[in-house]
Every structure is written in structure tokens, then in C-alpha cells.
Amino acid sequence: MENQFTQQTTMQEVETYYPFARSLLHSKFHVGGCASCGYEANETIEQVSQKHKKDGAAMLDALNQGWLDMQKAEITVEEFAEMKSRKAKLLIIDVREDWEFELANIPNSYLLTEANFEETVETAKKVECVIVVCHHGMRSMNATLYLRENGVTNARSLQGGIDLYSSKMDSTIPRY
DSSP states (O other): OOSOOOTTOBHHHHHHHOTTHHHHHHHHHSOSSSGGGOOOTTOBHHHHHHHTTOOHHHHHHHHHHHHHHHHHTEEOHHHHHHHHHTTOOEEEEEOSOHHHHHHOOOTTEEEOOTTTHHHHHHHHTTSSEEEEEOSSSHHHHHHHHHHHHTTOTTEEEETTHHHHHHHHTOTTSOOO
């Protein structure tokens, strides 16, 4: 989507381009998270804000900012490969399950756990870029946005995840 959202954008369109919209709206406006504050896919941003008596302009601004933040928080597999080839100082964090990591992982990456979270945040501040990886890019985006909100502003989610990286850049990494 080249243009940002407008008051006439449907919630289905919003969630298609910005999968974290419902979470953002619920946390900031108490909209979309439960039966009493829900919305229909075909409702526009304007209709949802009126139905729930919320500031439509503020909702629209928050959705557009969230979408822009998500765009800035991604890195393509080609950009990542270029950074690796020039030996940029990277921290590669994998947010998948243990069994997924054991099946396939990017060399020099490590699995993020509750036990190593604090250490990871400290290490992240000392590198050029933190690359967050999952299978297809959704869990890593969620983790990246969380890290960025908590001071790790150099965190980027690998677009398409390890699956796309394996298929386009490094076929030695098994696909599953």
C-alpha cells in the first residue's frame, strides 16, 4: 500500500496492510479487542471511531504511525545479505520455538529466551543492527516492535523470515 490510511479505509484493508492494527487500537483506544469494543471488517475507520465514541483523527494518526513504524522496522533478505557480506556488526536473534531453531537457523544467530532477554537488550545497544528472525516474519515483527518500544531502536524484522532467506539467499538452510 503506497498511501497511508484515510477515514474511509475499511478495517479489513487496515488489517491486511498492518496486521498489528487491532492490538494497537485496543491498547490505545480500547477498540477491537473484545466483544464490547469490536468492529466489523467492512466498517471504515470513521465508522468505528463514531460507533465507539473515539477521536477518529487520533485513531487515524495512530494507525498511520504504526504502519510507518512497521515499514521502518523491516529489513529485506537482500539488505540483510548485503550487511552480512560487508561484515556489519550484527546481532541475529531468532524468536522461533526450540524445535524450529534446531531444524534450521541462520549461522551465528541465537534463540531469544526469557533467560537471555536482558543480556540481549544490552548487547543490542552495541551493534549496528539487530536482525530478528522467525519462520515467515510475523513473530519477528511483533518481537521487533516490542524491542523498539523498549529502547532497541536498531532492531529490524527479517521480511519473509528464515523461509524466504533460505529460498532466496542461502539454500543450505533447510526449509520446513
